[in-house]
Amino acid sequence: MSPAEIKFYFDDQEVIGLTGQSVGAALLANGDRILRKTRFNEKARGVFCGIGVCFDCLVVIDGLANQRACITEIKAGMKVQTQAGADA
Amino acid sequence: MHNVVIVGGGPAGLSAALSAAAAGAPVLLLDSNPRLGGQYWRQPDESFGDQGSQHFDLETGLLLINAVKARKEIEVWSGAQIWSATHKDGVNTLRVLVNGKEKIINTGNLILCTGAYDRTLPFPGWDIPGVMTPGGVQSLIKGHGVLAGKKVVVAGSGPFLLPVAAGVVKAGGSVVELLEANKSRRWITSLFVVLENLSKIKEGFYYIKTISEAKVRARFGYAVVAAHAGVNGELDSVDVAKINRNFKIKKVRNVKCDVAAIGWGFTPDTTLAGTLGCKQIVAKDGAVVVSADSNQQSSVAGVFVAGEITGIGGSELSMAEGVIAGLSAAKFVGCKVEVLKAHRARRAKKQRFATALINSYPIKDGWKSWVHQETIICRCEEVKLKDLHYAIDELGATDSRTAKLLTRCGMGMCQGRICGRSVVDLVADQLNVSPTDTDRISAVNRPIITPISLGQLAAGE
CATH class of the missing domain: 1.10.10.1100 (BFD-like [2Fe-2S]-binding domain)
Known part of the structure; x- marks a missing residue:
């Protein structure tokens, strides 16, 4: 058995991830390392702690802001967007 | 009705669940991860197949996980996020989100096994995408089958850098630098502790073998003191410094890399215990830990604590503490069971090794000059x-x-x-x-x- 492919979207681009992968992991595997821009200095941020502690990998998922990419599992058809600032 | 509620499905929580259930107490095990095992035995979806090569000892983890799943007295809620907790008149109220639904648990008997996360130190450029914690790099490999980058610098201090570097090599990446800030390996001098914990020594050699086969050489007395982004805003290189005993910079050179995994040991996650009013104390290394008595009970009656939140000690100490916490909690709810001398002796042995290790990897004040x-x-x-x-x-x-x-x-x-x-x-x-x-x-x-x-x-x- 090998993991099934799951299709989702990052900033409207199609991305293929594998069963059970987090949004952050699937995006890193796809070469996407910048997940948001900070609200004051507009600095790029990505996955840092990888285990849900640091809240640095925040993205917008299906319209809901401030979701931790590193601990949110990908689902087919999910729409993930780069988060700009607090984006709430 | 669950008599014992356990928070955390890592080595401590799994051991606590098994010993409490064996003593006759029904258990509810809450775990925030999608799969049991904690950070130490983190695994991807089962469709990824055998993950043994990414672990030194996944067998022990699988034994515990399968035993927990097999016991009908233990109910497991995976993906359970506790967002609020209060304690009043002996009752602990946990508000938990499970699959988007809120559930409220009221219990007098809790075992907290909430673990730890990488300790990080700030330095110029540590917010650039590509700078990560070693635990983050490892969790991507172990939990998702993803290597964060091809050229990886692993740096910081502590024995955990070894398995992370070995994991990167096994996943097909290249460790361009492996840097340990401390020079001394003082634990060698406490020979008795080493001899009574040979399994841990074996684990160390297992990692060293993997990384030396990939021709990675660890350098002692070096640290990453700055990170630089390329035009795309992502990590392009790091400044590697030769440092003195107090971590003050002596000489710097630049190293190209995609990922820098930098960690300085671990910080116990005592948030939940603190919120419930459990007494916290400061350990010798400056970490805040939850105070526990010889039965792993916290200052709050009925709230027991085990694993890294009582002090960083690794999986084996966590398991030993978890067993005692499980037995103590079962006794607390009326099961006829006692913590045995052998249980305490096992914990003491693992504790001696943990103490020797922590003393060998001090974080010196000089980091502030970076x-x-x-x-x-x-x-x-x-x-x-x-x-x-x-x-x-x-x-x-x-x-x-x-x-x-x-x-x-x-x-x-x-x-x-x-x-x-x-x-x-x-x-x-x-x-x-x-x-x-x-x-x-x-x-x-x-x-x-x-x-x-x-x-x-x-x-x-």
């Missing part, structure tokens, strides 16, 4: 060192709590989990005093266990 005025200290609120200094020098802050309130340093989404410990050190440094235990404990005081959005709550029941 931080510049423009360096981000609080990643969430983008507070710089100069902002902290302004709060102290111009606004009159006389402790880290006031400096925090004046700058919002440590008041963002992570609630100071990442910067809190460093802020206490940096503020004390500017005031030219030593941090007090009160400073350290107040830095880990968090009103919310996990911040969640109102949207998530509204989506629940």
Whole structure:
């Protein structure tokens, strides 16, 4: 058995991830390392702690802001967007 | 009705669940991860197949996980996020989000096994995408089958850097530098501790064999002291410094890499225990831990604690503490069971090894000289060192709590989990005093266990 492919979207681009992968992991595997821009200095941020502690990998998922990419599992058809600032 | 509620499905929580259930107590095990095992035995979806090659000892983990699953007295809630907790008159109330639905648990008998996360230190450029914690790099490999980058620098201090470097090599990456800040390997001198813990030595050699086969050589007395982004805003290179015994920079050179995995040991996650009123104390290395008696009971009757939150000690000590916590909790709810001498002896042996290890990897004060005025200290609120200094020098802050309130340093989404410990050190440094235990404990005081959005709550029941 090998993991099934799951299709989702990052900033409207199609991305293929594998069963059970987090949004952050699937995006890193796809070469996407910048997940948001900070609200004051507009600095790029990505996955840092990888285990849900640091809240640095925040993205917008299906319209809901401030979701931790590193601990949110990908689902087919999910729409993930780069988060700009607090984006709430 | 569950007699014993356990929080955390890692080595301590799994062991506690098994011993409590074996003693006759029904157990509810809450775990925030999608799969049991904690950070140590983290695994991807089962469709990825055998993951043994990414672990030194996955067999033990699988034995415990399968035993927990097989016991009908143990109910497991995976993906359970506790967002709020209160304690009143012997009853602990946990508000938990499970698959988007809120559930409320009231219990007098809790075992907290909430583990630890990588300790990080701020330095110029540590917020650039590509700079990560070693635990983060490892969790991507173990939990998702993803290598964060091809050219990886592994740096910081502590024995955990070895399995991370070995994991990168096994996943097909290249470890361009493996840097341990400390020079001494003083634990070799405590020969008795080494001899009675040969399994841990075997584990060390297993990693060393893997990384030396890939021709990676560890360098001692070196650290990453700055990171630089390329034009795309992602990590392009790091400054590697030869440092002295106190971590002061002697000589710097630049190294190209995609990923820098940098960690300085671990910080116990005592948030939940603290919120419930469990007494916290400051360990010798400055970490805030939960105080536990010989039965693993915290200062709150009926709330037991095991694993890394009582002091960093690794999986084997966590398991030994978990067994005792499980038995004690079962006894607390009326099961006829006693903690045996053998259980305490096993814990003492693992504790001696953990203590020897922690003493071998001190984090020296010189790291503060790597931080510049423009360096981000609080990643969430983008507070710089100069902002902290302004709060102290111009606004009159006389402790880290006031400096925090004046700058919002440590008041963002992570609630100071990442910067809190460093802020206490940096503020004390500017005031030219030593941090007090009160400073350290107040830095880990968090009103919310996990911040969640109102949207998530509204989506629940």
